[in-house]
Amino acid sequence: MRRTMGLVITALLVSSAATPVRAYLKLGSPVAGRIVDVTWRGPVKYFVSETEAPGLSAGDLRAAVSRAASTWQAVPAATVRFEYQGMTTASPGVVDGRTTIGFLDRPELDRVLGSTSFLIDTTDGTVLEADVFFNSRFAWSVSAGGTPGRVDLESVALHEMGHLLGLSHSALGETELTGSGGRRVTASGSIMFPIAMSAGTIADRVLQADDMAGISDLYPAAGRVEATGGITGRVTKNGHGLLGAHVVAFHPETGVTVGNFALNQNGEFAIIRLEPGPYILRVEPLDDAEVDSFFSAAIDVNFRVTYAPRMVVAPRGGSSAPIEIKVLPK
Amino acid sequence: MKCASALVRRCSSAFVLGCLSVVSASAQEAPALRAHRVVLEGGLVWSGSYGIGDVTAQMRSNAPGTTPPPVTWFAVSSEVGAAASAVARIGFTLTPGVMIEGGGMFGMPRVAMTITADAEAGPQQLEGEQLKQYVIDGALVWQLPLRFGPRLRSFVSGGAGYLRQLHEERTLAETGQVYYAGVGARYWFRGGAGRGRSLGLRGDLRANFRRGGIDFEDRTRVYPTAGVHLFFGL
Numbered sequence: 171m172r173r174t175m176g177l178v179i180t181a182l183l184v185s186s187a188a189t190p191v192r193a194y195l196k197l198g199s200p201v202a203g204r205i206v207d208v209t210w211r212g213p214v215k216y217f218v219s220e221t222e223a224p225g226l227s228a229g230d231l232r233a234a235v236s237r238a239a240s241t242w243q244a245v246p247a248a249t250v251r252f253e254y255q256g257m258t259t260a261s262p263g264v265v266d267g268r269t270t271i272g273f274l275d276r277p278e279l280d281r282v283l284g285s286t287s288f289l290i291d292t293t294d295g296t297v298l299e300a301d302v303f304f305n306s307r308f309a310w311s312v313s314a315g316g317t318p319g320r321v322d323l324e325s326v327a328l329h330e331m332g333h334l335l336g337l338s339h340s341a342l343g344e345t346e347l348t349g350s351g352g353r354r355v356t357a358s359g360s361i362m363f364p365i366a367m368s369a370g371t372i373a374d375r376v377l378q379a380d381d382m383a384g385i386s387d388l389y390p391a392a393g394r395v396e397a398t399g400g401i402t403g404r405v406t407k408n409g410h411g412l413l414g415a416h417v418v419a420f421h422p423e424t425g426v427t428v429g430n431f432a433l434n435q436n437g438e439f440a441i442i443r444l445e446p447g448p449y450i451l452r453v454e455p456l457d458d459a460e461v462d463s464f465f466s467a468a469i470d471v472n473f474r475v476t477y478a479p480r481m482v483v484a485p486r487g488g489s490s491a492p493i494e495i496k497v498l499p500k
Numbered sequence: 501m502k503c504a505s506a507l508v509r510r511c512s513s514a515f516v517l518g519c520l521s522v523v524s525a526s527a528q529e530a531p532a533l534r535a536h537r538v539v540l541e542g543g544l545v546w547s548g549s550y551g552i553g554d555v556t557a558q559m560r561s562n563a564p565g566t567t568p569p570p571v572t573w574f575a576v577s578s579e580v581g582a583a584a585s586a587v588a589r590i591g592f593t594l595t596p597g598v599m600i601e602g603g604g605m606f607g608m609p610r611v612a613m614t615i616t617a618d619a620e621a622g623p624q625q626l627e628g629e630q631l632k633q634y635v636i637d638g639a640l641v642w643q644l645p646l647r648f649g650p651r652l653r654s655f656v657s658g659g660a661g662y663l664r665q666l667h668e669e670r671t672l673a674e675t676g677q678v679y680y681a682g683v684g685a686r687y688w689f690r691g692g693a694g695r696g697r698s699l700g701l702r703g704d705l706r707a708n709f710r711r712g713g714i715d716f717e718d719r720t721r722v723y724p725t726a727g728v729h730l731f732f733g734l
Contacts, residue, residue: 359560373563375566423718482669483669
């Protein structure tokens with residue numbers, strides 16, 4: 171069998187990776203010594219589990235998932251397609267050749283709202299099956315305006331279906347530590363931020379620029395590659411590359427922010443599928459979420475927030491000349 | 501009423517004196533360019549600085565609703581700095597007092613940026629980038645019928661131009677328009693009497709209204725320019 175199984179688990183509140191995940195923006199799978207994007211080759215055909223959660227029917231789940239799927243499909247710069255196949259008695263997380271989305275009772279995962287698992291063809295990174303579960307231990311809501319004290323199912327479905335499509339976590343967010351040792355989101359610039367907003371909020375039903383850049387990178391619409399540009403560079407500290415530095419590109423004319431990480435030991439980064447134009451680059455340590463939500467290895471977070479000395483242009487149909495951004499220890 | 505009549509008489513007298521002095525100035529031999537001739541010019545122009553926008557990077561706050569109020573992440577204030585440019589112009593005199601002209605200007609102003617309101621970093625001035633800026637324009641110049649000396653004559657001008665700004669990496673050009681109105685004067689070293697070629701110095705002061713180009717708020721920007729050119733009337 172050429173096809174072998176690779177399992178990648180991502181979660182909203184806690185994340186872990188069983189195989190090397192090349193972190194941020196996109197999930198990756200090692201193929202012939204290099205990391206390739208985890209993507210679907212055709213429409214995402216999914217089933218919805220008939221299992222219900224307290225106060226919610228399977229129909230409620232199906233409708234919330236359908237709305238989340240429509241939101242991803244509506245990104246004009248990407249070609250994403252979901253196809254609902256029907257209800258099923260199967261549970262998510264079972265390798266059965268079907269992509270199943272449903273509730274599971276996982277009391278041991280007391281901080282995990284939902285998770286996505288994959289069956290990947292490790293010869294080319296194609297997704298063969300992916301299941302999403304929502305933890306029925308939480309109080310869920312499908313109310314149009316949200317319900318105080320209840321987690322919005324559509325928001326979490328949108329996040330998990332981002333994983334299902336191949337996106338990983340975004341670090342565009344700010345948090346503060348809570349008394350219980352967890353983190354509370356104070357601000358977010360991406361629905362793919364690994365920590366959910368407070369129960370009762372519905373803001374994460376709306377994709378942000380960072381999410382749309384990511385999905386258009388994985389599934390670019392016709393002409394998108396030629397119509398957008400990229401920024402490349404290197405983050406260094408004391409003359410050495412800085413793996414894991416979070417680089418955010420801010421377009422001052424549109425207000426759009428899109429981020430990515432320096433993803434190798436040389437500190438090299440690339441932010442692509444950007445609207446052409448000048449960008450301000452801000453580099454920050456990954457200190458607003460758990461590092462293992464992004465990286466399976468330790469990274470250096472001991473450096474100060476630093477701005478690139480000048481604006482960098484993302485040229486139409488190409489990439490900027492590499493810029494070096496030097497950071498200093500805290 | 502008596503006082504009012506006296507005031508009217510004084511005003512009338514001042515008006516008549518004013519008319520006489522204009523007639524007197526016109527009657528004298530003011531320096532002028534020759535009609536239907538080409539005038540070549542070259543020199544330097546200094547452009548004043550102007551802001552190109554104050555913007556904020558924002559994220560969504562953790563609040564109820566689909567569009568929660570934004571949180572400022574950091575703020576950026578930017579300006580195009582003052583710069584000197586080289587200028588070359590060619591004109592054609594329709595009459596001794598009226599000239600149409602066109603020209604090009606090249607300069608390298610610097611875009612400066614200041615970061616503020618970042619909770620994780622102090623306020624800082626970034627190095628910025630150096631633009632390559634080109635302006636190609638056309639204008640109408642009217643020599644005023646006023647005389648300030650045997651070699652000096654003032655003028656007013658107005659025109660419009662095409663602006664092209666190239667970012668430092670030379671991979672993106674931003675274009676726009678420049679409209680301007682100004683005053684100036686010519687000083688003749690040679691010629692100016694209606695015969696022969698002329699050579700002199702021209703000084704310009706302009707108010708410029710810029711649309712487009714690099715700008716973070718898509719607004720009209722106003723900035724001054726001052727220029728000094730050598731002119732050569734054929």
